[in-house]
Amino acid sequence: MSLVTGTTQVDPTSAQGRQLQQARRLPVPTSSTSGEQVPEHVQLTAIDLLTPDVAQGYPAELSAWDSTRTEQFLSRGHFALAGIGLGAAALLLRPVLTSIAAARPFGAGNARRLAQLALLTVLIAHLAPLLPALAADQVLERLGLDGADSPLSVAAWLHLGAWDLIAVVVLVLAEAFRQGERLHRDLDGLV
Secondary structure, three states: OOOEEEEEEEOOOOHHHHHOOOOOEEOOOOEOOOOOEOOOOOEEEEOOOOOOEOOOEEEEEEEEOOOOHHHHHHHHHHHHHHHHHHHHHHHHHHHHHHHHHOOOOOOOOHHHHHHHHHHHHHHHHHHOOHHHHHHHHHHHHHHOOOOOOOOEEEOOOOOOOHHHHHHHHHHHHHHHHHHHHHHHHHHHHHO
C-alpha cells in the first residue's frame, strides 16, 4: 500500500466548497460520479482558504492509498525531472564558464549553449508541475471522482513564474554573447 498526494481544486459552488471555510480537513464525497463507494482512507485537506480562484475553486490536497506505480512515479516525477534539468544545465554551463575563466568569454558556441539553457529552463519549469497534475488526475479517475459533475478537478499547472523571467534574462545574455562572438570574429579577421 502506497500513498499518493496530488493537488486538486474544489468547486466553490459545491457543498464541499462552502465547507472549506469551516474546516481544514474536508469530507471526501462518499460515492463516485458513477455511484460507487469511495474508500474511507481517501482524505482531502484544504491548502489555501484565503485566496480562492473563482474560475478554478479552492486548492485542496487529495491523499489516497493503494496507488498504482504510474501514480507514484508521476506524483514524484517532478523531482527526477528537476534533477535531470540541473544536470543538463551543468553540462551546458561548464564550457561557458571554462571559456570565461580562460579570458575568452565570446568563444564559439557559448551563445548557443546559453540559448539552450534558456529553453531548458522553460521546459523544466512547465513540464515538472505537469507530472503531479497527471498523477492527481489519475487518482481522481481511479476513485471515480472525475467527470463533469464531480466537485473535484485537477489544478491548473501552466502559469508564468520566476523561472520564465530567469529564462528571458538568460536568453538576453545569450544574444549579448552572440553579438560578442560576431565582434570577436570580425576582429580576428582584421588582424
